[in-house]
Amino acid sequence: MKLLSVLSLFAAATISAATPIELIYGNETLNRPLIHLTPNYGWMNDPNGLWYDAKEELWHVYYQYNPNDTVWGLPLYWGHATSKNLTTWTQHDVSIIPPADDSGAYSGSIVVDQNNTSGFFTNVTDPRQRVVAIWTYNTPESETQYVSYSTDGGFTFTNYDQGNPVLDLNSTQFRDPKVFWHEESQKWILTVAKTQQFKIAIYSSPNLTTWTHESDFEREGYLGYQYECPGLVKLPLPQNTTTTTEETIQTYSNGTLVSNTSVAADTDKWAFFISINPGSIQGGSSTQYFIGDFNGTHFVPDYPNTNVIDLGKDYYAMQTFFNSPDGDIYSIGWASNWQYSAYVPTDPWRSSMSLVRKFSLEEFQANPETKILNIKSTPVIDYDVLNFGENFTYHNETLNTNSSVHYDLAKNFDGLVEFNLTFTANSSAYGNHDFAGLSLYLRGDQDKNEYLRLGFGANAAAFYIDRGNTAVPFVSENPFFTDKVSVNNQPSEYVTNEITKYKVYGIADRNILELYFNDGSQVSTNTYFFTGGNFIGQADIEVATDGVFEIEDFQIRQMTLKL
Ligand code: FRU
Numbered sequence: 001m002k003l004l005s006v007l008s009l010f011a012a013a014t015i016s017a018a019t020p021i022e023l024i025y026g027n028e029t030l031n032r033p034l035i036h037l038t039p040n041y042g043w044m045n046d047p048n049g050l051w052y053d054a055k056e057e058l059w060h061v062y063y064q065y066n067p068n069d070t071v072w073g074l075p076l077y078w079g080h081a082t083s084k085n086l087t088t089w090t091q092h093d094v095s096i097i098p099p100a101d102d103s104g105a106y107s108g109s110i111v112v113d114q115n116n117t118s119g120f121f122t123n124v125t126d127p128r129q130r131v132v133a134i135w136t137y138n139t140p141e142s143e144t145q146y147v148s149y150s151t152d153g154g155f156t157f158t159n160y161d162q163g164n165p166v167l168d169l170n171s172t173q174f175r176d177p178k179v180f181w182h183e184e185s186q187k188w189i190l191t192v193a194k195t196q197q198f199k200i201a202i203y204s205s206p207n208l209t210t211w212t213h214e215s216d217f218e219r220e221g222y223l224g225y226q227y228e229c230p231g232l233v234k235l236p237l238p239q240n241t242t243t244t245t246e247e248t249i250q251t252y253s254n255g256t257l258v259s260n261t262s263v264a265a266d267t268d269k270w271a272f273f274i275s276i277n278p279g280s281i282q283g284g285s286s287t288q289y290f291i292g293d294f295n296g297t298h299f300v301p302d303y304p305n306t307n308v309i310d311l312g313k314d315y316y317a318m319q320t321f322f323n324s325p326d327g328d329i330y331s332i333g334w335a336s337n338w339q340y341s342a343y344v345p346t347d348p349w350r351s352s353m354s355l356v357r358k359f360s361l362e363e364f365q366a367n368p369e370t371k372i373l374n375i376k377s378t379p380v381i382d383y384d385v386l387n388f389g390e391n392f393t394y395h396n397e398t399l400n401t402n403s404s405v406h407y408d409l410a411k412n413f414d415g416l417v418e419f420n421l422t423f424t425a426n427s428s429a430y431g432n433h434d435f436a437g438l439s440l441y442l443r444g445d446q447d448k449n450e451y452l453r454l455g456f457g458a459n460a461a462a463f464y465i466d467r468g469n470t471a472v473p474f475v476s477e478n479p480f481f482t483d484k485v486s487v488n489n490q491p492s493e494y495v496t497n498e499i500t501k502y503k504v505y506g507i508a509d510r511n512i513l514e515l516y517f518n519d520g521s522q523v524s525t526n527t528y529f530f531t532g533g534n535f536i537g538q539a540d541i542e543v544a545t546d547g548v549f550e551i552e553d554f555q556i557r558q559m560t561l562k563l
Pocket of ligand 1: 046106175229
């Protein structure tokens with residue numbers, strides 16, 4: 001994919017802002033992320049309608065938006081932002097507008113109806129911009145699925161009044177339609193949650209307006225309180241995959257085996273995503289997925305094993321883009337958690353999205369004996385739109401007990417920092433009673449007592465993120481804003497019986513930290529809140545009383561937007 005280096009600053013939206021909200025906890029408004037999408041003002045939750053306009057070479061992101069307050073509330077709109085580079089975002093006017101004040105244009109998706117299967121378009125609309133949105137119309141009485149279309153490249157929408165709702169089950173718990181084109185059956189496929197029955201209904205359609213129920217995928221994985229925001233995507237299997245070998249099809253007649261045929265192993269697999277809230281393993285909201293096969297009507301998981309796409313506290317309602325230029329799967333999650341999203345100390349906006357991530361399948365060494373298919377996440381950042389501070393590096397050095405490395409980064413930089421850390425832990429250097437720990441501290445440049453700590457406990461073979469060291473009252477006052485979040489991490493390599501290697505890439509953007517372990521085999525996204533303007537300006541790696549670690553590679557640099 002050719003990413004253009006165009007920088008777009010946040011344009012002012014034109015709907016009138018709600019009464020300005022007073023800053024509650026000081027100047028945290030300064031800490032608005034630079035390369036994570038946030039609304040200019042108001043409340044944002046789930047990403048919606050992600051699609052790529054091949055004519056304008058423009059990525060569109062819509063989102064659940066309440067422009068009138070910094071908490072969720074009705075009427076709920078689809079906010080809208082675009083990007084040329086998936087790194088900087090331009091805000092636009094709201095796009096889908098709920099028909100009544102006590103209603104909501106709830107989550108949904110967008111497809112490009114190139115061949116005009118819906119009949120909504122004339123030749124005037126470029127096939128690459130035949131935009132159809134499918135979303136949930138929420139009223140106090142029901143949740144039904146609505147279709148709207150756009151002939152101006154996704155900026156304004158017309159509701160399909162003759163046919164809406166296109167799906168109505170007489171239910172108040174039926175939402176979040178995600179549609180894609182299924183090449184094999186030459187049909188549109190829609191997945192939608194019957195939330196409190198723990199079912200994801202699968203429908204098919206030739207034209208996006210008449211839908212046939214095909215099956216329900218139900219009661220799989222973590223249930224929590226309810227299912228939300230489903231999605232189904234095809235991903236190529238990695239080359240030389242050993243986890244799915246040849247399949248054998250056995251045919252029986254009257255109980256006797258009559259044929260035993262081997263068929264070639266698949267070249268693709270399907271990933272089924274389901275978000276649950278509340279009741280996730282991290283607490284509150286998170287997104288799980290299953291790997292399996294989809295035949296146009298049914299999804300069958302390979303194994304009854306559940307994976308969680310991001311192990312942090314702040315990643316929910318993940319959705320993938322329709323129609324990427326290179327055919328790869330790109331995604332965005334809402335970087336918050338319903339447990340505390342309404343209270344986070346940002347103003348005059350609330351919530352941000354994650355970075356865009358590219359998904360690929362990999363064979364993941366779950367333990368020394370077993371490999372499983374896993375989705376690997378790679379952050380998409382266009383470095384052409386960024387300027388960089390000094391690159392601090394540290395290579396092939398041993399850090400013994402009570403030793404440390406210290407870096408003064410530039411003061412008054414912009415709060416956008418990335419680092420790579422690869423190290424080995426030597427288990428012959430510590431005993432079972434020891435807490436053999438290595439920590440990377442990222443400290444504020446104005447107030448060093450505010451810091452993030454990425455710790456590693458060798459005996460637990462786990463990382464943790466400590467986001468609790470700040471003067472911002474919300475952090476200590478909100479009991480759900482867990483100050484320490486752990487990630488049980490597989491080594492990137494078993495070097496010897498005693499030596500294991502760990503690898504992590506991290507990016508901190510003013511109030512959100514994304515950690516990618518082992519090149520994205522596992523990810524943990526967590527928000528954090530420092531006093532306004534106290535941006536990261538110091539990094540320390542410290543080894544406590546027990547343990548010996550070899551730092552194979554450490555690099556850290558500050559970044560800012562080119563203006
Ligand atoms: C998930 C969700 C969706 C719903 C939307 C409403 O976060 O509850 O199920 O469509 O948010 O804003």
